[in-house]
Every structure is written in C-alpha cells, then in structure tokens.
Amino acid sequence: MSPFIEPFASIWWFVLGTVIGSFLNVCIYRLPRDLSIVSPGSACPACGTPVKWYQNIPVLSWIMLRGKCAHCGTGISLRYPFVELFSGVIVLVTWLYFGPSLGFAIAAPFALAMLVLFFTDYDLKLLPDAITLTGFVTGMAVAWWNPFLEGQGLERIWWALVGACLGSGFLWATGAIYGRLRGVEAMGMGDVKMMALVGAFTGWQGVLFTIFGASVVGAVVGVALVPLRGRSMQDTLPFGCFLAPAAVVAMLYARDLIAWYLRMVLPPTI
Ligand SMILES: [Zn+2]
Numbered sequence: 001m002s003p004f005i006e007p008f009a010s011i012w013w014f015v016l017g018t019v020i021g022s023f024l025n026v027c028i029y030r031l032p033r034d035l036s037i038v039s040p041g042s043a044c045p046a047c048g049t050p051v052k053w054y055q056n057i058p059v060l061s062w063i064m065l066r067g068k069c070a071h072c073g074t075g076i077s078l079r080y081p082f083v084e085l086f087s088g089v090i091v092l093v094t095w096l097y098f099g100p101s102l103g104f105a106i107a108a109p110f111a112l113a114m115l116v117l118f119f120t121d122y123d124l125k126l127l128p129d130a131i132t133l134t135g136f137v138t139g140m141a142v143a144w145w146n147p148f149l150e151g152q153g154l155e156r157i158w159w160a161l162v163g164a165c166l167g168s169g170f171l172w173a174t175g176a177i178y179g180r181l182r183g184v185e186a187m188g189m190g191d192v193k194m195m196a197l198v199g200a201f202t203g204w205q206g207v208l209f210t211i212f213g214a215s216v217v218g219a220v221v222g223v224a225l226v227p228l229r230g231r232s233m234q235d236t237l238p239f240g241c242f243l244a245p246a247a248v249v250a251m252l253y254a255r256d257l258i259a260w261y262l263r264m265v266l267p268p269t270i
Pocket residue numbers: 044045046047048049069070071072073074
C-alpha cells in the first residue's frame with residue numbers, strides 16, 4: 001500500500017467501522033424484538049426524546065454526553081460505545097490483515113454479524129433469522145469468491161453447502177439427542193440456523209473448529225461461573241455467545257490448523 005494512502009485508509013476503515021457499529025447497536029436491540037431497523041430514528045429509551053444527529057456520533061457522543069441522555073439524564077449503557085469501538089477495531093484489524101482483497105470484503109462483515117449474534121443471544125437468548133438465514137443465503141451467494149473455502153469456483157460452493165449441512169445437522173442432532181435424554185430443548189433452532197451461516201462461510205473445517213472450540217470454552221467458563229455466580233450450568237451464557245467468537249477464529253485459522261493436525265496424525269503415504 002502506498003505510504004500516501006495508508007494512514008488515511010486505516011483511519012477511514014476504523015471510522016466507518018464505528019459508524020457501522022452504531023447501526024449494529026440498533027440491530028442488536030431491534031431485530032430480536034421484531035422492530036424495524038429503519039424507522040423510527042433512535043430515541044432515549046427512558047424519555048423517548050429523539051437522538052439528534054450530533055448526539056449520534058459513534059463513541060464521541062457518549063463521551064460528550066458523559067453517558068447520560070441530554071434531555072432526562074438517564075444513564076446510557078456503556079454497551080453502545082463499546083459495540084461502536086469494537087466494530088471499528090474489527091474493520092481496522094481485518095483491513096490491516098487482508099488489505100484490499102476478497103478476504104477483507106468477506107471477513108469483516110462476517111465478524112460483524114458474529115458480533116450482533118453474540119449480543120442478541122446474550123441479551124435475549126435469541127439469534128434473529130434476519131442475521132442467521134440472511135447470512136446463510138449470503139454465504140452461499142458469495143461462496144464462489146470466498147477465499148476461506150477450499151478450492152476454486154464451483155468447488156467452493158460445494159464446500160459451503162457441506163459446511164452449512166454439517167454445522168446445522170450436527171447441532172440439530174445434538175439438540176435432539178440431549179432433549180430426549182433430559183426431556184428439555186437444549187439447543188434452540190437459532191443455533192442450528194447460525195451454524196448454517198458459519199458453515200456456508202467457513203466450510204467443514206470451520207464448522208468442526210467452531211463447535212469444538214465453543215464447547216471447550218463454554219465448558220470451562222460454565223464450570224468457572226458456577227461458584228462465582230452461584231448458578232447452575234444451564235443458567236450461564238447461551239451457546240451462541242461461544243459459537244460467535246469461535247467462528248471468527250475458525251474462519252481465519254481452522255483450515256490451516258486442521259491440515260496441520262491431519263499431517264501429524266496420519267502416516268505419510270509412501
Ligand atoms: Zn432521556
């Protein structure tokens with residue numbers, strides 16, 4: 001990248017990321033509640049006063065308002081500037097990692113979608129279809145150009161489909177078996193649809209890594225939280241909160257890691 005362009009390109013992507021993050025805050029609140037993400041404009045949830053454009057600048061407005069509504073003084077959650085900042089970091093880091101490429105064009109939106117799913121699952125234990133199913137369809141539509149899938153062209157569409165079926169099938173089967181044993185519905189259909197999205201973008205390697213990684217981290221965190229919060233295992237974080245970050249790591253590293261692992265365990269062919 002030319003030194004005349006570079007610092008400005010990074011700043012541009014970071015700032016654009018925080019603006020996208022501001023919109024993702026709206027999505028996180030409204031999508032699981034079946035509200036429109038276009039209208040009405042943002043308003044204070046306490047007094048209903050519409051947010052003016054200069055009070056809607058990512059991160060900065062929250063700092064200038066010192067975390068309070070300008071009209072009624074009700075506190076504004078630290079969540080909002082955090083999501084804006086984190087979205088900026090996601091876009092910046094993927095830009096620095098991939099540069100102007102298909103990798104950037106696919107990894108950045110994928111990670112942002114995972115950010116939304118993390119928080120909707122955390123807040124309401126819901127993974128909205130507007131993200132999971134739309135994401136799955138998008139993943140299939142862009143599979144041809146997706147460098148995180150194996151092979152080229154048609155092969156990639158095949159591997160996206162395999163990943164989606166494997167991911168959703170695995171979670172659906174686990175949920176069905178677990179439900180039979182315990183008489184409860186352990187895995188919501190939201191997780192099943194989420195793994196179709198993850199599989200369409202990351203293939204079978206991404207799916208295996210995501211489910212394995214999320215299960216291990218989920219078990220460790222679950223056990224760690226029991227004495228801290230005095231809750232049972234079932235009351236800890238929903239599974240989507242572990243699937244989402246694992247899927248981002250999987251997109252970047254699962255293929256290399258699994259290929260390396262297979263070379264370790266399989267004897268070399270003579
Ligand atoms: Zn207010």
